Amino acid sequence: MTNFAIWFAIALAFVAVVILRAAPTRTIPDPKGNRLQPPAVTGGSIIGLLHTLCTKGLRAMVRDQYTKLGSVFTVSFVGLKDYFAKWGQQGKVNLKKELDHLLMLISGRCLLGKEVREKMFEEVFMLFYELTDNGMRLSSVLFPYAPLPANRRRDTVRAKLSAIFTEIVRSRKSSGRTEDDVLQNLIDSKYGDGRSTTEAEVIGLIISLLFAGKHTSTIASTWTGAYLLSNPSYLTAAVEEQKQLVRKYSGYLDYGFFHEMDVLHRCIKEALRVHPPVPWFSRKVHKNFTVRTKEGQEYEIPRGHTIVSPVLFNSYLPHIYKDPDVYDPDRFGPGRQEDKAGGKFSYTAFSGGRHACIGESYAYMQIKVIWSHLLRNFELKLETPFPETNWNKIVPEPKGEVTVSYKRRLLPIQ
Numbered sequence: 001m002t003n004f005a006i007w008f009a010i011a012l013a014f015v016a017v018v019i020l021r022a023a024p025t026r027t028i029p030d031p032k033g034n035r036l037q038p039p040a041v042t043g044g045s046i047i048g049l050l051h052t053l054c055t056k057g058l059r060a061m062v063r064d065q066y067t068k069l070g071s072v073f074t075v076s077f078v079g080l081k082d083y084f085a086k087w088g089q090q091g092k093v094n095l096k097k098e099l100d101h102l103l104m105l106i107s108g109r110c111l112l113g114k115e116v117r118e119k120m121f122e123e124v125f126m127l128f129y130e131l132t133d134n135g136m137r138l139s140s141v142l143f144p145y146a147p148l149p150a151n152r153r154r155d156t157v158r159a160k161l162s163a164i165f166t167e168i169v170r171s172r173k174s175s176g177r178t179e180d181d182v183l184q185n186l187i188d189s190k191y192g193d194g195r196s197t198t199e200a201e202v203i204g205l206i207i208s209l210l211f212a213g214k215h216t217s218t219i220a221s222t223w224t225g226a227y228l229l230s231n232p233s234y235l236t237a238a239v240e241e242q243k244q245l246v247r248k249y250s251g252y253l254d255y256g257f258f259h260e261m262d263v264l265h266r267c268i269k270e271a272l273r274v275h276p277p278v279p280w281f282s283r284k285v286h287k288n289f290t291v292r293t294k295e296g297q298e299y300e301i302p303r304g305h306t307i308v309s310p311v312l313f314n315s316y317l318p319h320i321y322k323d324p325d326v327y328d329p330d331r332f333g334p335g336r337q338e339d340k341a342g343g344k345f346s347y348t349a350f351s352g353g354r355h356a357c358i359g360e361s362y363a364y365m366q367i368k369v370i371w372s373h374l375l376r377n378f379e380l381k382l383e384t385p386f387p388e389t390n391w392n393k394i395v396p397e398p399k400g401e402v403t404v405s406y407k408r409r410l411l412p413i414q
């Protein structure tokens, strides 16, 4: 896991820089008049921002964007509006399935590229669905090589996905055609000694990227929705925040718009506390160290051992989180900040230390983009009971269908 994660992080950081440089920004003529609209930032460049944010911090990221785009720009996030345009005036949907589809489209745009998005999206979507469905069962994780039907299916679909991506990589290489996506950047990457990435490495990395970023975000956005739609006071607060921001930004969705969604941010953060998609993580001990419990008991942890941090348990510690079973986004708000008050590693939904999730900002961004759009454009109601957790998966997810009814609306902002 650690090797995988290192490769993954290096690759992501590298490709993010290249994407940022190559990110297409356009100035669009105003359809109604002669004025020009500000440059649009696309989904690919949002991944690029992630790298700057992680390596240089928020200020540097904003400065970079200012240098590049000027003080006014808009965000065009991989056809989100087009996606929801296919919903009718009103109706019912399985929210979990819709978000799964949408997040795959976002990943398709940012990671896999236009061949998949334009020609074989449904096929890749189904294969990836089967890969996660079969590969994330507890039985597959505990007995990865056992001759179980789920393991066989996992291996078959993995081979089919590899074949599809191999074909794309070969066709790009032989035609000399390049694209603006993460796959291309993995193909073009070189190691320190000048060696190029192999086909197998590129395919392995792109599938790993999908695994780390897509499924976790689908689950986090589904839980966030289920909680918002079951808690009228938080739903009202989140909608009110949208109204205020739309008014403040006169409808232009730039970065400030998403960074100022504190209420929605806390609602997502709390959903992740109560339902962490990664319920535990492990670390290999490289040198002996001592830990002291709250009660003062000391333990020596010897080198060579593997330690496990159970996020699922830590997120419910009552001396850190008041009434930990209650969904209460305000616990992270001004004056309380229970995660900060509790100490450095009190909140570990994105892990901590050297191998903390580098996709955290990107994950929040894409979930906020989706949920702010839904809150602004639809009245939503949860039709099925609040979902139970499917503990049969290593990334525990909402069990069964999460049916939501919707009705289009235009948010009154006065």
Ligand code: HEM
Pocket (backbone or CB within 6 Å): 001, 005, 006, 008, 009, 012, 209, 212, 213, 214, 216, 217, 220, 272, 276, 277, 278, 280, 281, 282, 348, 349, 350, 351, 354, 355, 356, 357, 358, 359, 360, 362, 363
């Ligand atoms: C809500 C969504 C997400 C959650 C809850 C989440 C959670 C985590 C956790 C807990 C880890 C640490 C695992 C460990 O220590 O064993 C991790 C690692 C990682 N995540 Fe995420 N993640 C999310 C989304 C993403 C996204 C969108 C990306 C990128 C597109 C991403 C990329 C990574 C990478 C590269 C690592 C490995 C970091 C390293 O080991 O240095 N994650 N994630």
